[in-house]
Amino acid sequence: MLMPKPDEAVLRNREALVARLERAVPGGVIGAEDARRAYDTDGLSMYRQLPLVVVLPRSTAEVAAALKVCKEMGVKVVPRGAGTGLSGGALPLADGIILGLSKLNRILDIDYDNRTVTVQPGVTNLGITHAVQHAGFYYAPDPSSQIACSIGGNVAENSGGVHCLKYGVTTNNILGIEFVTMDGEVVRLGGKHLDSEGYDLMGVLTGSEGLLGVVTEVTVRILQKPETARAVLLGFPSVEAGGETVAAIIAAGIIPGGMEMMDNPALNAAEDFVNAGYPRDAASLLIVELDGPMAEVDHLIERVEGIARGLGATYCRVSTSEEERAAFWAGRKAAFPAVGRIAADYMCMDGTIPRKELPRVLRRMTEMQDEFGLRVANVFHAGDGNLHPLILFDANNPGELERAEKFGAAILRLCVEVGGVLTGEHGVGIEKRDLMTDQFDAADLEQQIRLKCAFDPDHLLNPGKVFPVLHRCAELGRMVVHKGRMPFPDLPRF
Template sequence: MSTLTANPDFEQRRRDVAAALCAVLPPHCVLSRLEDTRPYECDGLSAYRQPPMVVALPEDESQVAAVLEVCRTLNVPVVPRGAGTGLSGGAMPIAQGVVLSTAKLNRIVRVDPYARTAVVQPGVRNLAISEAAAPHGLYYAPDPSSQIACTIGGNVAENSGGVHCLKYGLTVHNVLRARVVTIEGDVIELGGEALDAPGLDLLAVFIGSEGMLGIVTEVTVKLVPKPAVARVIMASFADVVTGANAVARVIAAGIIPAGLEMMDQTSSRMVEPFVHAGYDLDAAAILLCEADGTLDEVEDEIARMAAVLRDAGASAIAVSTSEEERLRFWSGRKNAFPAAGRISPDYYCMDGTIPRKNLAQVLAGIAQMEVKYGLRCANVFHAGDGNLHPLILFDANQPDELARAEAFGADILALCVAVGGTITGEHGVGIEKIDSMCVQFKPAELAAFFAVKRAFDPLALLNPDKAIPTLHRCAEFGRMRVTNGVLPHANLPRF
């Protein structure tokens, strides 16, 4: 038992908060015993764990508002949680806080095939939306690798993408409206079901805000027609740099594939025994390029992409000949993260975004970092939009390997910023990248972010100490981190 949980004052606080929540929720919707709250101690970033004081599982919007009212009255921090598949620690609890899970808000309110929209509660799984829309020949386009488990509420919080985000966009491009409960208990609607909404575009501000501005209770998403045909090219390359350059060549040719993904040989070889996707294991890198649309459109685009890829140096090209084979090609890419467990006790998944023209440069830099830190890295990513997902492989049982993996990851993100990119594409900042925010943003920019948060959450109770670092934290980070002999943000105040 931790020192905190053994503290009598803490135990009394836990009992008081749980009792207050039981007054507004059914008893089975309040968890306060350690054995019941333990499953909520982390999200997909399992290196960091903290059991919450209490877990609340409201069953409808009015109960969400009631939970927030209790927490506001008692001055208790609230950490919103979806399915817990996030990879940046955004849903990691606070020791003296409440985790508010939206898992029980899991109803598909309606599917409108004429407006091509679906109205769903935040606990609805991403894939379940497409399953509900399938009888109408429609589907929901954003498809994170965790789509069988992740929920739309979490997708909204992190602005999730997926392998088809190049053509169809991220969550922010596919959500029309969100119904939100603020920390003050107000229910507000952001956006609308029309093509435009009056006033400032607060919906775009809310999407990707990592639970720091409010709790979403209902979402209206766009649905798109399921393509008549879809086929995938698997292109092999003798080296990673040539493969990376081929990505830019495809886009420069005026082709926007439905998906354009890249995997290096380490990734392919760890995935193939896991799912038997049919990957070329002799290739240093493979590209998966998908075309979708009518039969004529797909045949034309496949031919054009194949020509560009051959001209860019592809050593072999294979094209899916059936829907089964197409799904098998994608299954390898979507199972890259769990497959990492076959070759390493632990992995640390990074998430940075760079201009496509810098792919080769950044991949070469990552290769140098492997030598610097003495750790392997499997590269698998959304190449079409420059969203990298390096998997740093390490063994947490070795005393210093987690620290080396974290330093490796921080260097990757710093390189992303240096080439004109950003420290995240779809996983969010959470606690994982909060120091890297100090590398990317200036003090005035961070102050502006805090101003937006204060406008929504003046008491700073919603997911505090996540995503936006204080200037004090950045000053301390600047003191500790010297890159190439240069102290970043030397102008930051020293406290």
């Protein structure tokens, strides 16, 4: 993975930088190499890079002060939350600082009347729910890493989770943010009220992967827990039948709280690991969870069961207790570590496809296993078409990591080819950066970089991520100017 060439002048100036950062963030600067080593990677751990300096501010003012120093000295900044991201968004740069937000970890305000919680970015996703669950509330987006991942990271990546088909992803569940620009200016958007006025900057900050600003405060909406939830396990003799069932459930007007699919290799790995009671011979397994009032859940479970049986389900089991529902999910939630047991290493991909293309994509992936000589297991957020193929490999075998990466790239290109996108919830980061040109043409990418130029014209915030080529803002394509006659003058005008 090619990263921007380190700036020699910045490397030479390291001592001066450390001294100035220590004045800006007293006691919050890590210079020693051993201590910096702890920050050399994130959830995409095959890539490592020692950062130039690590800075751990404790307040918005310290974040702003650190950014001002870096701006003045022309030093790159990589913001980092909990470091659980799977696309390398927090991979350090040799000539850049890591700006870690983990010490900004306070819950600032819980407001049940307005149904909001305001937190600093280092608070974990699950930490929000823990703070309000005694009153029956929760924060809806639930990425699998929710015990560790931070809300600031969730905003940067626009994280999803298994319940997002019904309850939305991060962007649909936040009401306000405070962020600091690369210039060190503090900007507040929204609050406890609906909609932030003017251009929807909260919408573009969310999911901007740390390239537009550093989020220092987040106000989220909280919801009351549904009265009950029940899940049904459905086994099918083919992947197609599972896919058709998903489409039929949605066409029937039912939006389940969660709807997950696993293919045969994935469900067997999970079953080996947790004994969830999955039907090992099924070609595909669906977990459909309905939540809401008891009467609604019972009614919809019956309808889902009917739809599945009509489409050839060979296995059907409805959870009758909270323990059983948890057991159904245990296998799915452990799918990644379970696959980790049957292979030395695995790589998790994250494309989204139109659901109707699922059989074709899975068939093609099966063929590709032979082409690349590697196995793949599939877990799938079936409701929203977000596919997580897990490519199994052994990094100790020479060449296998490279083959796995090529296999992954081929899968993501396939997702784009069938009308989908490169990433549904993990972000582009460095992992999919060089594939961006498969989904977007030059004009599309240039328009996105123009937005970046409005926030950070020197490309100091997290460069080398998301975009394959960085043009200086002043050197972006010149405007097309076509002097001359009025367009299509032959058309009627009024």
